[in-house]
């Protein structure tokens with residue numbers, strides 16, 4: 001696996017606000033990473049530090065193999081961390097031509113990039129006539145002009161209507177299938193679930209989870225149980241090797257599985273121990289439920 005970016009204990013304090021604390025993770029080539037967290041959890045600050053627009057307080061980050069100066073490494077990165085800003089009276093094409101000049105890249109990629117974001121037929125329209133979604137798509141085309149190895153986006157669908165959101169997500173997925181690594185910050189669980197292969201979850205500047213999105217979704221799940229012999233059931237569950245956490249809410253016992261176990265095998269085993277279950281359902285938590293559980297567990 002080729003490493004694109006690695007963070008080691010990266011931290012940022014704004015006076016007494018610990019915006020990012022000891023954050024470590026690695027970005028491997030070809031994956032789509034989401035930094036997920038509520039407002040103020042440190043997502044933008046993290047992106048700002050690795051893009052050299054926010055000074056780190058401590059820790060380190062390394063682009064590529066670490067032998068490239070950050071300034072040179074960033075030439076291989078495409079990033080949109082602010083609202084797209086182009087010249088309103090210039091056409092989409094002319095705006096991108098200007099970006100090519102600033103970035104010292106050839107203008108012969110403009111049409112190709114406009115096509116990726118679905119704006120080729122609007123290349124001669126003035127920027128001011130674009131919807132917010134089109135402006136965001138033009139910003140993506142602009143960030144792609146230098147054929148970056150990684151595309152970084154901060155809340156790419158903020159403020160867009162459902163159709164605009166869908167278009168941007170499809171474009172991001174398409175760019176990823178062509179081999180560009182993606183890192184996006186989002187406060188939307190379903191965005192990360194739909195677009196990303198990997199996730200880093202932040203809460204108050206602290207990483208509380210990182211890993212593959214599908215592994216998070218594919219946890220073993222839990223049994224929802226009801227019986228007249230609650231105390232006996234809980235005692236058995238607590239000793240059982242297939243269960244971790246046990247909770248009781250509104251008369252329902254929840255037993256979280258740490259290993260696969262079928263509901264029928266479990267039911268039979270309980271019956272043999274004299275416990276009749278009046279309710280037995282095997283459920284899986286959505287990413288949202290897991291996210292809430294993670295953030296609750298960490299609350300102070």
Ligand SMILES: Nc1ncnc2c1ncn2[C@@H]1O[C@H](COP(=O)(O)OP(=O)(O)OP(=O)(O)O)[C@@H](O)[C@H]1O
Nearest residue numbers: 014017019037038039040041042043044045046187
């Ligand atoms: N320039 C700044 N000066 C002081 N505090 C700041 C500054 N920028 C960010 N912060 C604080 O750092 C913390 C993290 O903010 P950050 O913007 O990185 O979070 P975020 O997850 O990107 O949230 P949002 O999506 O709302 O931007 C917050 O408490 C924020 O108030």
